[in-house]
Amino acid sequence: xxxxxxxxxxxxxxxxxxxxxxxxxxxxxxxxxxxxxxxxxxxxxxxxxxxxxxxxxxxxxxxxxxxxxxxxxxxxxxxxxxxxxxxxxxxxxxxxxxxxxxxxxxxxxxxxxxxxxxxxxxxxxxxxxxxxxxxxxxxxxxxxxxxxxxxxxxxxxxxxxxxxxxxxxxxxxxxxxxxxxxxxxxxxxxxxxxxxxxxxxxxxxxxxxxxxxxxxxxxxxxxxxxxxxxxxxxxxxxxxxxxxxxxxxxxxxxxxxxxxxxxxxxxxxxxxxxxxxxxxxxx
Amino acid sequence: xxxxxxxxxxxxxxxxxxxxxxxxxxxxxxxxxxxxxxxxxxxxxxxxxxxxxxxxxxxxxxxxxxxxxxxxxxxxxxxxxxxxxxxxxxxxxxxxxxxxxxxxxxxxxxxxxxxxxxxxxxxxxxxxxxxxxxxxxxxxxxxxxxxxxxxxxxxxxxxxxxxxxxxxxxxxxxxxxxxxxxxxxxxxxxxxxxxxxxxxxxxxxxxxxxxxxxxxxxxxxxxxxxxxxxxxxxxxxxxxxxxxxxxxxxxxxxxxxxxxxxxxxxxx
Numbered sequence: 001x002x003x004x005x006x007x008x009x010x011x012x013x014x015x016x017x018x019x020x021x022x023x024x025x026x027x028x029x030x031x032x033x034x035x036x037x038x039x040x041x042x043x044x045x046x047x048x049x050x051x052x053x054x055x056x057x058x059x060x061x062x063x064x065x066x067x068x069x070x071x072x073x074x075x076x077x078x079x080x081x082x083x084x085x086x087x088x089x090x091x092x093x094x095x096x097x098x099x100x101x102x103x104x105x106x107x108x109x110x111x112x113x114x115x116x117x118x119x120x121x122x123x124x125x126x127x128x129x130x131x132x133x134x135x136x137x138x139x140x141x142x143x144x145x146x147x148x149x150x151x152x153x154x155x156x157x158x159x160x161x162x163x164x165x166x167x168x169x170x171x172x173x174x175x176x177x178x179x180x181x182x183x184x185x186x187x188x189x190x191x192x193x194x195x196x197x198x199x200x201x202x203x204x205x206x207x208x209x210x211x212x213x214x215x216x217x218x219x220x221x222x223x224x225x226x227x228x229x230x231x232x233x234x235x236x237x238x239x240x241x242x243x244x245x246x247x248x249x250x251x252x253x254x255x256x257x258x259x260x261x262x263x264x265x266x267x268x269x270x271x272x273x274x275x276x277x278x279x280x281x282x283x
Numbered sequence: 284x285x286x287x288x289x290x291x292x293x294x295x296x297x298x299x300x301x302x303x304x305x306x307x308x309x310x311x312x313x314x315x316x317x318x319x320x321x322x323x324x325x326x327x328x329x330x331x332x333x334x335x336x337x338x339x340x341x342x343x344x345x346x347x348x349x350x351x352x353x354x355x356x357x358x359x360x361x362x363x364x365x366x367x368x369x370x371x372x373x374x375x376x377x378x379x380x381x382x383x384x385x386x387x388x389x390x391x392x393x394x395x396x397x398x399x400x401x402x403x404x405x406x407x408x409x410x411x412x413x414x415x416x417x418x419x420x421x422x423x424x425x426x427x428x429x430x431x432x433x434x435x436x437x438x439x440x441x442x443x444x445x446x447x448x449x450x451x452x453x454x455x456x457x458x459x460x461x462x463x464x465x466x467x468x469x470x471x472x473x474x475x476x477x478x479x480x481x482x483x484x485x486x487x488x489x490x491x492x493x494x495x496x497x498x499x500x501x502x503x504x505x506x507x508x509x510x511x512x513x514x515x516x517x518x519x520x521x522x523x524x525x526x527x528x529x530x531x532x533x534x535x536x537x538x539x540x541x542x543x544x545x546x547x548x549x550x551x
Contacts, residue, residue: 081450101456111451114548115469124465125455158549176455 026212027102027179029055029078033087036073046237048073050087053231053240057092057179058210062227064217064266070238071216075182078214079105091180101125104178108185110165112157118144118168119153125176143171146205163194167201174205180212187222196254199225203251220263220270225252232266234273242269334516343520351500352524359490359502360528362418366425367486374430374482378437378475379463388438395434403428403489407496421493428489429482436478440471473544480537487529502528 036048048070055061063071076082078089080099089096091103104125112121122140131139144153147167157165166186173181187195203226206213217223223230224246232242244266248258316336323335330338346352381392406427407420414420444467452466468475494503502525509517544550 079454081453099453099456101454103454105450105454107447107451109447111447113448113451113466113469115472124452124457127465128456128458128461156547156549172455 025179025210026058027092028057029053029092029180029212029214030090031055031074031078031087032090034074034077034084034089035086036070036077036082037085048077048084049237049239051240055212055214058212060206060213060215060226060228062215062217062223062230063233064220064223064230065233065238065270066218066235068238069233069235071233072184073238075105075184075214075216078180079103079182081105101129101176102178103180103182104173104176105182105184106166106169106173106186108188110157110162110169110186112165112168112172114157117154117156118149118160121157121168122172122175124172129176139175140171143175144168146174147171147201161194162190163198166190166198170202170205174209178211180214183213183215185216185218188217188219195222200251202226207250220266221254221259224248224259224262224266225254230266232269232273234270241273242266330516331513332515334519338516339519339523342514342516343523346505346517346520346524351505352521355500355502355505355521356524356528358500359494362421362425362494362501363486363490366422366490367429367483369422370426370429370433370482370486371479373426374433374478375437375475378434378478379441379468381434382438382441382471383463383467388442392438395431395438398427399431399435403485404492407493411496416497421490421497424489424493425486429486432482432485433478436481437471437475439478440474441467443474444470473548473550476537476541476544480533480541483532483537484529487532491525 031051031053033050033052034048035046035050037044037046039045051070051074063074065071073082077084078091078096080096080103091100096103113124116124119137119140122143123136126136126139141153144150147170149164149167149171152160152164157168160168169186187198190198199222202213213226215223215226224244227246230244230246231240232244233239234241244262246262248256248262252259320335320337323330323333323338327333334342343352377391377395381387381395403424406424410420410423414423448466448470449462452462457465491503491506494501495507497504502521505521505524506518509515509521
């Protein structure tokens with residue numbers, strides 16, 4: 001069993017031991033009537049039908065649905081990178097008016113800066129926050145270790161595999177100690193094995209830090225393996241059509257029968273909702 | 284532990300494959316020089332019009348020994364450095380502004396595009412009218428030679444900054460000037476570098492053209508004196524000198540910079 005430090009918490013593969021004080025953890029999110037329309041070639045397109053959603057502090061929510069159903073748009077609005085056509089997002093009771101490091105967005109393409117090595121990438125947010133070089137390096141090292149990339153501090157993006165890039169992106173986000181992680185199909189472009197391993201690692205980190213996580217995916221089993229709740233989206237207009245609470249014990253195993261049954265139920269909903277559900281992956 | 288490790292493979296040492304192109308190149312130049320010498324000796328033209336490679340080499344060595352070629356090179360390099368330095372500062376600033384501000388792009392951007400079509404030597408008559416046959420006139424032409432290429436390179440790079448990098452920077456808390464210095468400029472570096480490289484070669488060309496008209500000692504001026512003295516050997520020797528200076532600047536500054544950026548950005 002390997003032991004690693006996350007802030008003040010010591011994690012083992014088997015579980016968590018609280019060492020000193022409990023971690024700060026996540027914050028609640030309230031999404032009220034958020035909708036998004038845009039004009040394309042003279043036509044008004046409704047990308048996101050008004051969404052209402054309450055997320056508890058430390059909850060792991062999976063947003064599931066085919067491409068173009070507004071999941072990413074919603075995430076982008078919560079991150080403050082995109083503006084809504086109407087509605088409000090409250091993070092811990094404060095209205096969201098722009099990007100903030102309490103909510104960090106992760107992308108499918110990892111979005112590492114190719115001109116910076118791994119360590120400088122992880123330090124990027126800390127540098128913006130005005131943290132001194134020495135402290136930056138220490139924090140970065142801790143999170144590079146956490147995502148198992150010790151020894152790759154001086155590597156550049158193009159020297160890393162897709163899975164390693166996502167680990168760096170995760171470390172870069174975690175280094176800022178955000179209360180909310182907004183993850184936009186971060187494992188979507190990875191091979192199945194790497195994805196499984198990163199799912200387990202993400203769950204371990206979440207269990208240790210209790211951050212609020214919103215995780216976009218079009219992979220039904222991934223959603224069930226990770227989420228406390230799975231919100232099923234449908235396209236045209238993008239909207240939430242069903243909500244599933246996943247009460248399976250953690251850590252969950254992808255080949256668990258209960259999980260597979262649950263996946264079948266959700267897949268059925270997706271197929272019934274729209275013929276476009278072909279875009280959803282049963283894997 | 285991640286098993287997905289990729290290390291860049293590099294080959295060190297001289298292998299047979301890397302030696303062959305060099306041998307081929309050497310053979311090519313030897314044949315070329317032999318042909319040149321042959322034509323010169325055949326005596327179709329008098330020697331002062333068509334000297335052989337040995338005469339040219341002799342003139343080159345004499346010029347270097349006397350110091351005239353060295354001084355001339357230094358004078359030209361000094362002008363190049365001043366002119367290029369000025370266009371570097373102006374070009375980076377203007378390129379950044381034109382690339383990021385739409386109103387400037389639509390106005391100043393189109394002007395730059397138009398002026399880029401004008402060979403910079405065309406500015407020389409105007410420069411001489413304004414500044415006289417002075418140092419300022421020639422530096423003016425060098426600046427204009429490099430400026431537009433640099434502006435366009437920076438502008439292209441800045442305009443094509445992947446939006447994903449900007450989003451990532453924003454979500455990680457970057458704002459204001461840091462977006463430019465830490466994201467936009469580095470992201471644009473490959474395009475900026477090709478603008479800088481084109482700018483330098485244009486500056487070098489304009490400088491040589493401008494110096495042809497000058498009476499003070501410089502590389503371009505040495506070409507002109509060679510002509511005045513009916514001394515083709517000197518003209519050719521100075522041409523060789525100009526090639527050497529140009530190639531070595533390119534190889535010592537731009538080639539390594541480009542290689543580093545390509546490696547770092549994973550482009551090549």
